[in-house]
Amino acid sequence: MTPSSDALVFDTGPLRHFAVNGWLGVLKFLAGDRSVIVPESVEHELRNQVHDHPALHQVLDAGWIGVDRSNDMSFLMAFATYEQRLVANGRNRGECGVLALGKTRDFEIVVDDSVPRAIAEEEGIRVTATLPLLCSAIREGQLTLPMVEALADDLISGKYFLPFGPGGFRRWAQEQGLIEYE
Template sequence: MLIPEVVRTEVSEATHLYPFLTQILDADWIKTDRSDDVELIVAHARYTARLASGRKNLGECGVLALAEVRHQIAIIDDRVAREAGEEYGVEIKGTLALMCDGIRQGMLTVPLVSRIADDLLATEYRLPLRPGQFESWARDEGWI
C-alpha cells in the first residue's frame, strides 16, 4: 500500500492521542510516497484548492493526487473528496468496502473487522453504523 507523505505526517501527529496508530507507521507493507514530480504537485494543488481548509483535508488531497497520478485506487471515506476524485477519473473505495473485500478474500475475519470498525468509531471516525453493528450492517448491504 502506498500513502502520500502528508498522510504519514497526519498519522504520526495523531499517535499521542491514539498510540495504536504507530502500527501503521511501522508496517512494512505500507510505503510512503515522497515524490516531488510536477504532475503529482499539480494534482495535489488542484485538490487542495478545492478541498482543503487550513490543514483540514490535506490527507484526502494527497491520497487523491497520488491515486490519480499513479493510477491507483484511493481509499477515501469523505463524500466531498470522493466526488472530487471521481470527477478526475480516480477509482475510489471506502474503508469499509476495503475491509469487506478482505473478509470475502479470507484475509480478514468478521470479528476482526467489527473490532476495527468499533475502534474507528471510538476515534470519532464517521461510518454509516454504530459500535457493534458492523456485521449486521455489512450483511444488510450485501458486502459479506
C-alpha cells in the same frame, strides 16, 4: 522500490484509527502482496498527531508502508487542484496527496471520507474505502464476520465515524449488498 500500479494509497484516517484501536495488522493482511504507500502529506499529518496517539509510531515505522515524496510537476499540479477544493483551516492535506497519487500514478486510493471519495469517483480515480475492503475479505473467506463486527465496534468506540452504530455492521453490509449472511 517503485510501487506497481496495483498499489494501495491510504489516507490518514484509516491508518490512524486502525493503529490506535490495535487493528493495523488487518490492513497489512488485506493489502496482501500489494504495495501500501502514503503521500508525504499523510506522513506529515500522522507525525503531527503522534504526540496525542503514540500508537501512530506503528504506522510511521512500518516497513510495509512506503512514503511517496513525489515532487514532479504533474503531482504538484494535481495536489494544488485538490488543495483548492478540500483544504480548510489547514486540514485535509492528506486527502489532497492521496487524490494526487491516484490521479497521476493510477494507484487505487483508500479514503473513508465522502467528499474526497466523490471527487475521486467523478475524476475516474480508482477508489475504495475500508468497509468495502473488509467486506471483500469476508466474502473471500480471509476474515470472519464476527471478527469484522468486533473491529467495526472498536473503531466506533475510538470515535471513528462509520455509517452505522455499535453492533450495526452486519445489517449495514447486508443492506449495501456487500455480504450475504444467513
